[in-house]
Amino acid sequence: MKIEHKKVKKIKKYVPFYVMLIPGIIYLIMNNYMPMAGLLLAFKKVNYSIGLFQSPWIGFSNFKYLFSSNDAFIVFRNTILYNLGFIIFGNILGIVVAIALDSLRNKFFKRCSQIIILIPYLLSMVIVSYVVYAFLSAKTGFINNAVLPALGIEKINWYSEAKYWPVILNIVYLWTHFGYSSIFYYSTLIGIDKTYYEATVVDGAGIWAQIRHITLPMLKPTVITLVLLAIGHICSSDFGLFYQIPMNSGLLYSTTQTIDTYVYRGLLELNDIGRSTAAGFLQSVFGFVCVLAANRIVSKIDRNSALF
Amino acid sequence: MIYKNKLFQILAGFLMLILVLSCIMPLLMLLASSFSSEEQLLTKGYSFFPQGVSLDAYMYLWKIKSSLLKAYMMSGIITGVGTIVNVTITLLFAYALSQKDLPGNRMISFFLFFPMLFNGGFVSTYLVYTQIFHIRDNLIAMIVPYLLMSGFHVIIMRTYLTNTIPVEVKESARMDGAGEYSVLMHIIIPMSRPIIATIALLASITYWNNWTNGVYFLNTRTDLFGIQNYLNMVLSNISFLQAQQANALQGIEAQIPNTSIRMAIAIIAIIPILAAYPFFQKSFVKGITIGSVKG
Numbered sequence: 162m163k164i165e166h167k168k169v170k171k172i173k174k175y176v177p178f179y180v181m182l183i184p185g186i187i188y189l190i191m192n193n194y195m196p197m198a199g200l201l202l203a204f205k206k207v208n209y210s211i212g213l214f215q216s217p218w219i220g221f222s223n224f225k226y227l228f229s230s231n232d233a234f235i236v237f238r239n240t241i242l243y244n245l246g247f248i249i250f251g252n253i254l255g256i257v258v259a260i261a262l263d264s265l266r267n268k269f270f271k272r273c274s275q276i277i278i279l280i281p282y283l284l285s286m287v288i289v290s291y292v293v294y295a296f297l298s299a300k301t302g303f304i305n306n307a308v309l310p311a312l313g314i315e316k317i318n319w320y321s322e323a324k325y326w327p328v329i330l331n332i333v334y335l336w337t338h339f340g341y342s343s344i345f346y347y348s349t350l351i352g353i354d355k356t357y358y359e360a361t362v363v364d365g366a367g368i369w370a371q372i373r374h375i376t377l378p379m380l381k382p383t384v385i386t387l388v389l390l391a392i393g394h395i396c397s398s399d400f401g402l403f404y405q406i407p408m409n410s411g412l413l414y415s416t417t418q419t420i421d422t423y424v425y426r427g428l429l430e431l432n433d434i435g436r437s438t439a440a441g442f443l444q445s446v447f448g449f450v451c452v453l454a455a456n457r458i459v460s461k462i463d464r465n466s467a468l469f
Numbered sequence: 470m471i472y473k474n475k476l477f478q479i480l481a482g483f484l485m486l487i488l489v490l491s492c493i494m495p496l497l498m499l500l501a502s503s504f505s506s507e508e509q510l511l512t513k514g515y516s517f518f519p520q521g522v523s524l525d526a527y528m529y530l531w532k533i534k535s536s537l538l539k540a541y542m543m544s545g546i547i548t549g550v551g552t553i554v555n556v557t558i559t560l561l562f563a564y565a566l567s568q569k570d571l572p573g574n575r576m577i578s579f580f581l582f583f584p585m586l587f588n589g590g591f592v593s594t595y596l597v598y599t600q601i602f603h604i605r606d607n608l609i610a611m612i613v614p615y616l617l618m619s620g621f622h623v624i625i626m627r628t629y630l631t632n633t634i635p636v637e638v639k640e641s642a643r644m645d646g647a648g649e650y651s652v653l654m655h656i657i658i659p660m661s662r663p664i665i666a667t668i669a670l671l672a673s674i675t676y677w678n679n680w681t682n683g684v685y686f687l688n689t690r691t692d693l694f695g696i697q698n699y700l701n702m703v704l705s706n707i708s709f710l711q712a713q714q715a716n717a718l719q720g721i722e723a724q725i726p727n728t729s730i731r732m733a734i735a736i737i738a739i740i741p742i743l744a745a746y747p748f749f750q751k752s753f754v755k756g757i758t759i760g761s762v763k764g
Contacts, residue, residue, distance in 0.1 A: 198593075
């Protein structure tokens with residue numbers, strides 16, 4: 162009887178905590194777990210009028226339909242290549258800027274730089290698209306009116322020539338994100354014990370040796386964490402960057418269309434649900450496999466750097 | 470860092486100068502163009518210096534001020550309500566999880582962490598919200614989907630709570646007969662103000678800048694548009710401005726200064742966040758770097 166009583170008391174003690182968890186759990190179910198189950202819709206012929214649950218199962222036809230055109234290949238290729246570019250260039254630039262920031266002597270300039278390089282990260286993609294438009298607009302853009310004539314090059318119709326967009330989108334991505342990753346790396350750098358550097362200076366190490374033997378190894382765990390997280394999202398793309406910045410221009414699809422803009426257009430503009438659900442299914446499953454694989458590899462090399 | 474190399478320091482300074490300029494100059498170009506006259510812009514294009522200084526664009530925006538103000542108000546409501554609910558849910562969840570001896574703690578942590586690795590993606594999220602919950606064409610659609618709670622923020626907050634609030638403090642309060650809710654209200658919240666402020670800031674920036682929910686879920690109710698969706702419409706379709714203010718412009722031969730007005734409206738949208746930035750800059754940097762410490 163006494164033990165029973167204690168148990169009841171113990172459970173009672175925890176009740177308030179479980180109550181606190183309720184709103185979050187409901188939200189996770191609504192926002193995350195139900196959509197996970199919703200991936201199974203890829204195997205259904207979704208019909209809004211009879212509801213998601215009653216829609217008939219159709220096996221793999223959505224996938225067959227998806228792969229019947231070349232689009233699926235193009236959007237997966239674009240998404241993965243852009244993400245690889247962002248991971249590589251983004252991290253390199255982030256590290257370079259963090260080191261440059263750290264070596265600035267003028268306190269005032271250092272302070273200002275830290276504040277200013279974060280400004281692009283604060284702007285929404287809609288505002289960024291106005292900035293890009295100011296540069297690239299065919300008639301009134303800065304590049305066509307000031308830069309190209311000075312170089313003696315013909316005007317370019319930026320919003321209708323697909324071949325330039327891989328470069329443009331990489332630049333836009335770097336512009337909006339380099340401040341964030343630099344500050345992220347910089348916060349690791351200022352934590353490095355100065356005596357390490359002093360010791361190498363005594364040993365006669367030059368600047369590059371210091372960077373190679375102290376700075377970069379110290380940054381390694383941060384780099385690994387960031388890259389791992391990024392690989393987990395290798396099939397996702399920032400909808401705003403790929404939809405808004407090219408101004409939804411159909412002529413640019415071959416180089417700007419990613420999985421996210423593709424499924425959005427299929428679902429809301431073309432009412433082509435089957436193809437969208439199939440592509441969405443592959444995106445989620447492939448992304449999950451990638452993050453598991455990447456984490457596995459990292460944990461083999463260095464247990465402490467793994468995410469889980 | 471030591472780096473006692475003159476050449477290196479000069480190079481570093483030069484690089485930073487270029488990058489700092491690259492962050493400011495484009496915004497200055499928007500500003501200069503918004504003050505330029507329409508004819509000059511059409512012949513010479515956007516540039517870093519105002520051409521034929523003119524206030525036409527802003528005069529036009531003044532005429533449609535009521536629709537702009539309404540968009541701002543919508544953004545304000547969405548940001549305010551969203552942030553308050555977001556922080557409340559996050560704090561409650563994190564505080565419960567910071568209770569190490571809570572039975573089922575590990576399972577709940579996994580329940581929170583798993584969606585960070587695997588998610589349903591846009592299509593099924595969209596279908597679940599619109600077909601099952603019928604969240605569409607209302608303000609809930611701007612607040613709930615995607616944005617209401619971030620698992621990452623919960624983890625940051627839990628780490629903070631376990632690391633900075635000594636168990637003894639809670640224990641002694643409980644000894645004195647305080648219930649869990651009063652411990653939370655009178656001890657935990659006052660002690661964790663800095664982290665609450667940081668999370669609230671990150672959440673409010675996310676809400677203020679969000680426009681994708683408007684694109685996804687507000688299909689017919691353009692009257693619910695916040696400033697970001699308003700801007701989005703204007704970029705692709707300048708006549709949206711007229712449609713928003715059809716009545717007010719009747720009788721006025723409304724020649725829209727298309728080219729400069731685009732830039733003026735972008736400036737109007739940038740100003741609030743840039744004006745607020747110096748005040749929240751410190752906690753913003755903290756919010757970014759807090760993630761670099763593995764929790």
